[in-house]
Amino acid sequence: MNRVPKSRVFSLMNLTQAACTCPAHMGGAITRHLPSCNSGKKKFASTIQNEYAFEMASSNIRYGEGVTREVGMDAGNMNAKNVIVFTDPNISKLHPMKAVTDSLRDNNINFSVYDKVRVEPSDSSFKDAIEFTRKNGADLFIAVGGGSTIDTAKAANLYYNYPNADFLDFVNAPIGRGMSIGKTLTPLIAIPTTAGTGSETTGTAIFDFKELKLKTGISNRALKPMLGIVDPLNIRSAPKQVQISSGLDVLFHSIESYTAIPYNMRGPAPSNPLERPAYQGANPISDVWSLKALKMTVNALPAIFKDPTDKVAQSQMILAATYAGIGFGNAGVHLCHGMSYPISGLNSSYIHPQYNADHPIVPHGISVAITAPSVFSFTGTMFPERHLEVARIFGAEVSNVRLADAGLVLSDQIRKFLMNLGIPNGISAFGYSHSDIPALVEGTLPQHRVIKLSPIQAGADDLSMIFENSLKIF
Structure with a gap:
């Protein structure tokens, strides 16, 4: 239970910029024939097999x-x-x-x-x-x-x-x-x-x-x-704002896992199946659970906003949460979740309504949702068909939409959905300003487990842009 050494605290902030950028260490697709990596003093074999399998696990x-x-x-x-x-x-x-x-x-x-x-x-x-x-x-x-x-x-x-x-x-x-x-x-x-x-x-x-x-x-x-x-x-007894925040977590579990990098583009296969991570990228089984959860949430969450005692909607939401858990628990999430962690962690004063807390709190679902319009505008050029499928579930007419516009269309649908649920208008509502963006970026960069599942790899400049565009979202 030791404290983190100060040297570790400082080195973490610069970790991503110093990391090797050879294909073996990147979160996207790799080729079967890789150049040697000279980062540090280690060299890697010239041939590494791409990931070729995923493993479904649930309670x-x-x-x-x-x-x-x-x-x-x-x-x-x-x-x-x-x-x-x-x-x-x-x-x-x-x-x-x-x-x-x-x-x-x-x-x-x-x-x-x-x-x-x-x-x-x-x-x-x-x-x-x-x-x-x-x-x-x-x-x-x-x-x-x-x-x-x-x-x-x-x-x-x-x-x-x-x-x-x-x-x-x-x-x-x-x-x-x-x-x-x-x-x-x-x-x-x-x-x-x-x-x-x-x-x-x-x-x-x-x-x-x-x-x-x-x-x-x-x-x-x-x-x-x-x-x-x-x-x-x-x-049944959960306050309205708790139900809304929790439901938004379900929503973005679903969307992020469905739009995550595919499992066979995640990187090299492990040398032992025990080393295969829980978050493996989008795969055919997780897709089924994620899309079902998304459809249920898009219908049920607005009903709960109108009437937080709606028992039918509540029953649908707790089932959707489980469905989404099975989906993202195997596929993983990406940028919305990765960026949510410093939004919550650096918060020093904001307490969300109806949260009976003795400490500042941006609820997890709110912190995840707040960057989503900007995130999916950014990721929409990769796997645009999937982004358009999500937009269609929100109610968009997508038959004549150009693939190049998929991110913008989905971004607009998410923005309308969030506005109708009355969520805060961007991270500025939590007290953040332009001057806080470098710290928010630094808090996101070490979240390798999730941000490397993004369909487009996001560097510090990309994250800065997304945070900047999330200061206000309406």
Whole structure:
């Protein structure tokens, strides 16, 4: 749990500019015959095989109204003796948590509760949860909450099973060491209370790295929950703004994964399938889940904006979140998510309406959505047919649109959609100005795990332009 060395903090900011730009280290397509790489003192073989495969992985999912009451039976079926239930201070007082604890008691399951999860978790809040877990022990984890809670439980589970690990060991490179997870973790059951992150299906845990003032995460299939219990009753009490922000996360999980670089253009094949990343690029299976989630969200989210108690729309959104989680959990996301991390991480004063937080917060879905009009205007020249297909789902007539205009058409559709949901008018609403753009760019550049899946590789100048065009979006 060591602090980041100062030398690491400074070197990260210049990492991308100093990185080798040979095809072996680029996120796009590579050829089978590569020149030698002379970056550093290493040389690479003259022939590297392109990626040729993708791997579909997801948690088991159980869906239905009231299905939360089965979790105690699940714990009993697993012969669990020492359960830790993770939740946040708000959810701890609401129906979803009561349903879980009642079910555990009814089935005579011994459990303890960690209710200090931080909304939009940080490295320090992760470490607090890890310490609690190491002190109490667990043979089953249950996460009751949004993506923050599920991600916190994933991190606690990981480091509980690796008691001697340094915190940076598993954090995504280049911020951390990006080490592989070589063992099966303790079972985790995820019970989402928001229709957004899809974290119940994925092997990703995201957090604010306070010392670096950016977001990063841990990503590995081994983190996936054993089971996701998706119960529409658990999102009934969410405030309108929470539902909108969470729904926007679903929306851009879908769009980004569908427009990401294809899996067979991502780079070289791994030497061992264990090294194939969770985020692999767009592929034929993830496309199906992402497009279905997109269509559901485009219909349901405006209905929730009009009536946040619309039960049909809520049920559709929590199902769409799971669908999108399966899609992006295997394909990945790209620029909107990569750029969202410094938008959230550098925020020093903005607190979004209806978020009962004791710290500044730009909700994740809002921070993802805010750059989208500019992002898809930028990426639209690559795979324009896919951009036009997304625009068509939003309602655009695209039969006579030139492929060269695909990005602009999709950008306009997204802008209208966001405006009708009443989201803030650009990153300037969070207090950012032109002078903050260099810091926002620096916070985005190390997000290799996602930005290298962009259909067009974005350098510092490109990111500056996108942020500049996102100061105001309406």
